[in-house]
Amino acid sequence: MDTVRVRFAPSPTGGLHLGGVRTVLYNYLFAKHHGGTFVLRIEDTDQKRFVAGAEDYIMNCLEWCGLLPDESPVKGGPFAPYRQSERKHYYYQYAQQLIDAGYAYYAFDTPEELEHMRSRFKTDANPVPQYDHLTRMDMRNSLSLSQEQVIELLGKGTPHVIRLRMPQNTVIKMKDLIRGEVEFDTSLVDDKVLLKADGMPTYHLAVVVDDYLMKITHAFRGEEWLPSAPVHLLLWKYLGWEKEMPQWAHLPLILKPDGHGKLSKRDGERLGFPVFAMDWCDPRTGEKTTGFKERGFLPEAFVNILAMLGWNSGTEQEIFSLQDLVEQFSIDRVHKGGAKFDYEKAKWFNQQWIFRKTNEELAVLVRPFIERKGAIAKLDYLEKVVALIKERCHLLTDFWEQGHFFFKxxxxxxxxxxxxxxxxxxxxxxxxxxxxxxxxxxxxxxxxxxxxxxxxxxxxxxxxxxxxxxxxxxxxxxxxxxxxxxxxxxxxxxxxxxxxxxxxxxx
RNA sequence: GCCGCGUUGGUCAAGGGGUUAAGACGCCUCCCUUUCACGGAGGAAUCACGGGUUCGAAUCCCGUACGUGGUACCA
The missing domain is CATH 1.10.10.350 (Arc Repressor Mutant, subunit A)
Structure with a gap:
């Protein structure tokens, strides 16, 4: 096998979610286990969703967790730049290549026209009509229009996108490292937009082009991407890179502890636990969201919790250091099913890690949480306090609850x-x-x-x-x-x- | 609606033809402790359902149900 190269590719739109950190973790563990390289790539192709500060925040979270990338926008690397917004020229070139080969086409439909199409074709049997082989000839694109019309529209600078022309009646098979063989019928997949009207690629084009250019060997991502896998597989094929395609692994989702669905920031607020790795303040709304760090979690515990949410070593061991995980991690012991997040168990993990710290280490870690309460905590005194109360603390914040009387x-x-x-x-x-x-x-x-x-x-x-x-x-x-x-x-x-x-x- | 993926106690989960179906969190009882914890000993609680295949199925196959994800010029 070539040298392992994996990537985490978040879009800088806000706080870093638990599930995101777990994706980072599994990428990191796989890479390090195989002596490979972990790349951080920023997928900032959606200008509308860009949030200032989010990229720095993501880096801070990775640093806190101890999951630093080997190549990244700040660190650089042989495949720079690592921000997709700075790689714009690549995508256009490959989109053009697809057009020339007949695998993609120009589409001039306005958002209103798309909306109109959806309502026009909407039936009970098909409540969400797609832009696909059934409808594409009714739309304004280089397939339905004459060559002269297309040239004219292009010449006038008419806003347009480039869409992938999905073949009909083709079964695409994929081997997923976690799920085994997975099949898709291309007739059911729509003609995804590859290049947007603003010249930016969509995720679909960008992920394929960048994974290829950055020589990614293994692509791990959340299960929510599985339905669009056939688009990516086809792109690898049409671009002529099939032999270099990475191996895929779609990770199970982290679900709400109660009710149903993916765990969201709102669930944390509702149920009283953090969902983001670190505190996040949305610069647009000023809304603050508490993170695991500020809530009093140790990074070792946070990583440990996430590792066990979907993976196990097959032994009875539950407490793993990052180093343990690097040594023992294997992708085929990752679960297929989603896991509900259990905050009580998360606190137990943190307690276990508190027990593993020396009093000296704990004093340093606990100090900011004591000072936050307006008390003065000298380290030698705090060390003694910590020794007396640590077995009743699950979180770093508990040290104040359990020991405030030592200070005032x-x-x-x-x-x-x-x-x-x-x-x-x-x-x-x-x-x-x-x-x-x-x-x-x-x-x-x-x-x-x-x-x-x-x-x-x-x-x-x-x-x-x-x-x-x-x-x-x-x-x-x-x-x-x-x-x-x-x-x-x-x-x-x-x-x-x-x-x-x-x-x-x-x- | 359609398509994909999934389903072992309340939760995380081991087990992948023959097991008393591990272990952990949580819960309950007791012990320790003149508080609370920690620690220790117990306990309740599980193979979604229906058909096959098989001498034998939690394990293999097919259905069904349920859950979940997708179905954007978002990732």
Missing amino acids: APEEIDLSAIAGKWNQSKTDFFNDWVQASSDIKSWDAAEIEQHFNEMATARGLKKGELMLPLRIMLVGGKYGPGVFDIAAMIGRSEMSARIQRVLQQLG
Whole structure:
């Protein structure tokens, strides 16, 4: 086999979707597994949908995931340029070649005329008429018009597109790496536009031309492309490049967890989880969408989750580093069916990756999430906090939820948890404890606990009845690590201040 | 409508003629823990349906149903 070359070819129209990242991942893994090259190509052929900043955003996402391309618009490479808008001249040339060979034709129909055709031919049996062998002779194109008319229209600079002339009654067979043999009847496929009136190619022409020119050996893309595969196959053939055609693999879709259909940005908003890799702000509408990164996911976990959504190693291993994946990935273990995204499992993966981080690493990762809340987090202190609470955190954002009391006194105190069983002897105990605690020489958890126990015993109080109140006073609620660990961390005076404050509220 | 692709517990899934049909997430019970977690032990829950082929089908074939994608001068 020639050196493996794969590409991810997004169009810069907005946030980078989960499914998109998974396509990147599988491309990347396949390439690296085979010692090949991963290319990023920007498919910006639709000027109407172009969004400023989207390309940089995609690059940032790939960088965060650790899936950097070997060739790209910013990095360059032997097949530059890597933006289709900068490769315009190629497409025109090949479209012309197809016309000359009789495989394509000029079409002068206006959008209104197309609309008219669709309504004119619309029946119950055929609700969406296509521009195909049944209708093309009723339209204004170089097949239906005389040569003189065509020359005249062209000469006047009449806006026109170039369409592929789909043959009739031909069965196109394709071998898909994931699905095996797939067949299509060309009579059912329409005459796709290859070159648009603005001179830009459509996806169909561009993907074939660029895959050829960039020597792509394996083309992976979402399953939604499968129906247009016969168009691409034919183009490879008509352009005379059949022998160099890449092997195809159509990846299963990622579906909504509930209901039906492809997972969309809206589902994330509706169900409360991210869909984009990173935060995305649409420059046109100002609309912000949360990403996995900002939601507190580790890139290792994000990649791991995506890898397992549609692929498995055949073993019981579930936690894979990128390196593990590169070593073990194989395209024939990719599933055929779509997978519903399960956010609960996604969080579990992240938790597993949190456990695998050292406290030093976690402190650095968690710091921005703590500072975002307006707290000051010194790394050595944060390292200790993180050690105490990491096993109850699924997301990086959980570190604040689970440990805010290490940084500032709790604002909300769940008095209801203790008020019912409160009495004067407890008030006395805690008042005296504040005083007595100044006698503790070594302010560590064990020492504090020992003094606490002794004092409780001396007063005939049960330690168990006092620990929950202490926790509520220090933390605000019924959660968190060992209460004496917390006392040790926040220090004696802070402990005392919190106790006294709650005592007042109870009082 | 038509065409393509798919279908193993609620979810991710292993298994591809003979298995007690793995495992994970989630859920439930219990243990550990004077909080919450983590950890440990259990539990409920699955081969879409109907026909074949076969001694034997979750596995192979054909239908049906359902799901999903496509049917743009969007990708």
